[in-house]
Amino acid sequence: MTDRRDDAPPTTYKHGDAADATTASLIEGQGSAVAGRSVTINRPVRELYDFFRDFTNLPHFMENVVSIDVVDAKLSHWVVKAPAGATVAWDARITQEEQDRLIAWTSEPGADVANSGRIEFRDAGPRGTVVTATIAYDPPGGIVGKLIAKMFQREPAIQARRDLRRFKQLMETGEIATPAMNPKQFEEMGL
Numbered sequence: 001m002t003d004r005r006d007d008a009p010p011t012t013y014k015h016g017d018a019a020d021a022t023t024a025s026l027i028e029g030q031g032s033a034v035a036g037r038s039v040t041i042n043r044p045v046r047e048l049y050d051f052f053r054d055f056t057n058l059p060h061f062m063e064n065v066v067s068i069d070v071v072d073a074k075l076s077h078w079v080v081k082a083p084a085g086a087t088v089a090w091d092a093r094i095t096q097e098e099q100d101r102l103i104a105w106t107s108e109p110g111a112d113v114a115n116s117g118r119i120e121f122r123d124a125g126p127r128g129t130v131v132t133a134t135i136a137y138d139p140p141g142g143i144v145g146k147l148i149a150k151m152f153q154r155e156p157a158i159q160a161r162r163d164l165r166r167f168k169q170l171m172e173t174g175e176i177a178t179p180a181m182n183p184k185q186f187e188e189m190g191l
Helices: 019-026 044-051 054-062 142-151 156-173 183-188
Strands: 031-043 067-069 074-083 089-097 102-107 115-123 130-137
Touching: 031 156, 044 054, 044 115, 044 130, 044 156, 054 067, 089 115, 130 156
Parallel strands: none
Antiparallel strands: 031 130, 067 074, 074 089, 089 102, 102 115, 115 130
């Protein structure tokens, strides 16, 4: 039995099996590797939920997402960057949805990367909203594929942290900070 004395996501459990706890909480959960991250965003729950629920917004802050085509209210087609310049694709179906609270999904059969997960939105009072993303996935190529993805910074645990950070920046400031120079800076430097 897992000791649950706080409201941290299952992927942060110090005792027990996070993968079993996470996939058990997902309807039709699939995936043996688990990634989970949380961030507090200084915006109301409704605003964050509505922005996220429009899946066409996600490529704006999800670095590895090439495109998301919404097929209907429950189904979308995802194309995502993989290591070495490749891409992977899958159809994702919403399995559970509660307005302003959570969206859960699972990949359809035939996915390049079988996955499932959920994004949860919890009111944090004057601090805004706690957003928690939990993803279960089967890395292509097993453990070797996971290590390669990690080397190329394409591993979901790494991406979840970065994507939530960019989501926070976008929603709080309207832009995402980047170390890259913009065209005007290049011009000013004579480059």
